[in-house]
Amino acid sequence: MTSNIKTDVFTRMVKLSPRFLLALLLLPIFAGLISVLLPAFGWAPELEQTSIGLHGFYALWQTPGLSQMVTLSVSTGLISTLLAFIITLMILAAFFNSPWLNRIQRLLSPILVIPHAAAAIAVGFLIAPSGMISRLLSPWLTGWELAPNGLFPHDPYGISIILGLTLKELPFLLLMALGVLAQPELGKKLRQQHKVALNLGYCPMTAFFKVILPSLYPLLRLPILAVLAYASASVEMPLILGPNTPPTLAVAIMHWFSDVDLNLRIKASAGALLQLTLTGGLLALWLGGEKAVKVLFSGLMTNGQRRYGSAFWQTITLVLTTLVIAFILLSLIGLVMWSVAGFWRFPAVMPDQFVLSHFQNALMQMSEPLFNTLAIGIITTVFATIITLLCLESEQLTAKPMSRFTSLVIYIPLLVPSIAFLFGLVWMQQLVHNQTSFFNVVFTHLLFVLPYVFLSLSSSYRRLDPRFAHVAASLGASPAKVFLQIKLPQLFSPILIAIALGLAISFGQYLPTLLAGGGRISTITTEAVTLANGASRRTSAVYAIMQMVLPLIGFILAWLLPKYFFKSAHR
CATH class of the missing domain: 1.10.3720.10 (MetI-like)
Incomplete structure (x- = not known):
């Protein structure tokens, strides 16, 4: 009897678990979005604001540098995702069915465990005026005996953010693609099709883009969209690598929400809705871009052309892959060396002493x-x-x-974007005095x-x-x-x-x-x-x-x- 009761309890719990999962993910996110929507339109009783209106948006539009914040958020998110995606495809195309692909995977896999903040700090140490790149090139190439006034990091164009996001998200997209290709039936089928294309005279990279990519891309769509959504609303990378005057929109929203002036939270809520709109727009743009690429390049898929400067693109891919791996390794080496460096004057490549x-x-x-x-x-x-x-x-x-x-x-x-619904959750927690x-x-x-x-x-x-x-x-x-x-x-x-x-x-x-x-x-x-x-x-x-x-x-x-x-x- 006791055994039957335990079995019934377990079975009931298992059958209810998918509903619990849906509730656990949907309710907080939608409740958070609603809770950030109301203050954005002026409803915040805890701040004695009960008149519905567009006060939050008016305050947001009057913020100095708002257009630069929006431009910076959109450009860094879109460009970094596009770069990571293109380099991923080039690596897969150049090394498909090659033992080098597994070696590149083993080199890049450890990057996945590095949090974005740590990756940003490592990249910042690499590209800073007194960073590892400057030290390796000075004074024999640059003539610098003292650290220069460099543009990076914190450059106003967001190049540092793009570099950091690209280096961090590239391994993720590559491993997602390799995970898809590791599926027994699909992987076997695609590899056989690739070999048939090679036997028909297609060069390896052309064979990949014409035979493998049409089947591979639909399975990569959601990971790519997740990367784009994160990159457009990231806080850690822009906070460490990005400019401060003005920062990206997500960083500005965080500052407004954390300000001692609680009335700025109304503007922060309006900003969170703007960030949500921007991210949604980028996702829609990417999906629209898919359709445009499909229409524009459909003829290239069936024109019978077997080579498109294969040797040139193979060389470019090899150089890009080498640069990516070198950047990552130099970033990590520089991070470790700074953690144990004693006196380390510029332009010395090594510290004078190592200390713990x-x-x-x-x-x-x-x-x-x-x-x-x-x-x-x-x-x-x-x-x-x-x-x-x-x-x-x-x-x-x-x-x-x-x-x-x-x-x-x-x-x-x-x-x-987490910055949108998290603010709503915080509003709710404070509303119930949690x-x-x-x-x-x-x-x-x-x-x-x-x-x-x-x-x-x-x-x-x-x-x-x-x-x-x-x-x-x-x-x-x-x-x-x-x-x-x-x-x-x-x-x-x-x-x-x-x-x-x-x-x-x-x-x-x-x-x-x-x-x-x-x-x-x-x-x-x-x-x-x-x-x-x-x-x-x-x-x-x-x-x-x-x-x-x-x-x-x-x-x-x-x-x-x-x-x-x-x-x-x-x-």
């Missing part, structure tokens, strides 16, 4: 941010993993694949961690061989027992990878932590961003390295633990 005092001093002050980072990350990721596993189990118990609507909803936190800052931060982190954990686990769960579960069920095992003792052990390695990814996403959250915590919850990321704007370069480097080390430890454990447990099981 920067780490010692930083670690003495890091206990609270480190504890908060780990606690929030672990709680959020464990909760996200449990929800994901229950939703995927629901597909198998009900024999119904997840609806297209639910699949799209999972992407919503990645497609809607002062539990830690819980608020965990909840907002969950909105961003859950999609990545789900996308990481879903393919592995759906590829499970159902025969094991059928045999166990035929022997009288309950659904809960099959789930816990048959399926989860088979998914041990994918679950660990999903947990490591969830932790990495949580560790890197800046804006959700800052807003939901009301500035009262400090983490490694919030401290790193604060230090990057005015503190010692050496201390900033230490915090950036800690940002990278924490998720890296998670991925190393996810790689090592399955080997240890499987080795123990075979003894």
